[in-house]
Amino acid sequence: MTREELPNLAESKLTALVVDDNFVNQSIHQKLLSRLGIQNDVVCNGKEAVDAHCSGRNYDLILMDMDMPIMNGTQATKRLREMGIESKIAGVTTRANEGEKKEFMEAGLNDFQEKPLTISKLLSILHKLDFYVQT
Amino acid sequence: MNTIVVAQLQRQFQDYMVSLYQQGYLDNQFTELRKLQDEGSPDFVAEVVSLFFDDCAKLINDMSISLERPDHVDFKQVDSGVHQLKGSSSSVGARRVKNVCIAFKECCDVQNREGCLRCLQQVDYEYKMLKTKLQDLFNLEQQILQAGGTIPQVDIN
Numbered sequence: 001m002t003r004e005e006l007p008n009l010a011e012s013k014l015t016a017l018v019v020d021d022n023f024v025n026q027s028i029h030q031k032l033l034s035r036l037g038i039q040n041d042v043v044c045n046g047k048e049a050v051d052a053h054c055s056g057r058n059y060d061l062i063l064m065d066m067d068m069p070i071m072n073g074t075q076a077t078k079r080l081r082e083m084g085i086e087s088k089i090a091g092v093t094t095r096a097n098e099g100e101k102k103e104f105m106e107a108g109l110n111d112f113q114e115k116p117l118t119i120s121k122l123l124s125i126l127h128k129l130d131f132y133v134q135t
Numbered sequence: 136m137n138t139i140v141v142a143q144l145q146r147q148f149q150d151y152m153v154s155l156y157q158q159g160y161l162d163n164q165f166t167e168l169r170k171l172q173d174e175g176s177p178d179f180v181a182e183v184v185s186l187f188f189d190d191c192a193k194l195i196n197d198m199s200i201s202l203e204r205p206d207h208v209d210f211k212q213v214d215s216g217v218h219q220l221k222g223s224s225s226s227v228g229a230r231r232v233k234n235v236c237i238a239f240k241e242c243c244d245v246q247n248r249e250g251c252l253r254c255l256q257q258v259d260y261e262y263k264m265l266k267t268k269l270q271d272l273f274n275l276e277q278q279i280l281q282a283g284g285t286i287p288q289v290d291i292n
Contacts, residue, residue, distance in 0.1 A: 022190070022219060022222055022223055022226075023186050023189075023190065024183060024186045024187045024190055024222075024223040024226050024227060025222065025223065025226050027182070027183050027186055028168070028171070028183060028226055028227075031171045031176070031179060031183075032171065035171055035173075067218060094218075094221065094222045094225060115222060115225060115226060116164050116167070116225050116226040117226075118164070118167045119167065119170065119171075
């Protein structure tokens with residue numbers, strides 16, 4: 001897929017939250033989202049993600065890392081669902097044996113992708129969660 | 136624009152890039168990173184790898200401290216550091232660094248301090264080597280641009 005063929009979702013005004021404690025991944029995930037025209041914010045752990053929602057912010061999509069300090073992705077996902085947050089949450093992680101993946105999914109994820117994220121994987125997430133727009 | 140000079144530089148760039156993949160320094164994830172670079176963020180790749188190298192330095196230092204005392208190694212801390220390093224090296228396509236992290240994790244899992252120390256030394260070497268190689272690559276990019284040329288797309292396959 002060439003750069004010119006990438007869908008631009010700016011008109012749909014989708015918003016996303018990147019939840020990851022690693023600056024390299026934050027930078028890449030934000031860039032991936034921006035490339036598709038998706039406005040996005042970033043926080044460094046699950047607690048900050050929960051706090052952001054408590055302060056009234058809301059997002060269409062949350063890219064949730066699993067391993068984070070203070071509050072990990074599984075805990076944060078559970079908490080957000082308990083709060084009634086209905087955003088689509090996609091778990092993204094490198095560390096996931098089947099048991100950990102199952103636990104993460106059962107916390108309330110809508111989708112799961114292994115890192116590293118690429119444009120193709122992000123498009124797959126968007127497509128699966130019905131955000132995908134035809135070019 | 137001296138087209139001959141530009142063509143030579145572009146060829147040098149292509150050959151160097153291919154060699155980095157062939158020698159295992161980089162993998163396809165680096166290609167994915169390059170796809171994200173555009174006119175709006177012409178230094179995106181350099182900025183991300185810079186973050187990665189800063190990450191490497193910090194994590195290696197932290198793990199070194201955790202491994203310092205033979206009688207008091209915090210393997211949980213080391214494992215956490217290795218996990219972080221494996222994650223970020225995977226994200227930028229730093230293949231050799233990532234591979235050392237895989238071996239490093241195995242040493243952590245069995246609490247092999249000597250093995251961990253060897254891996255730490257190796258990961259330190261590999262990230263510094265990659266840093267030098269990528270700096271050379273970015274310098275070639277700058278030379279091409281200063282000569283009035285464009286950075287060629289490189290087909291790794």
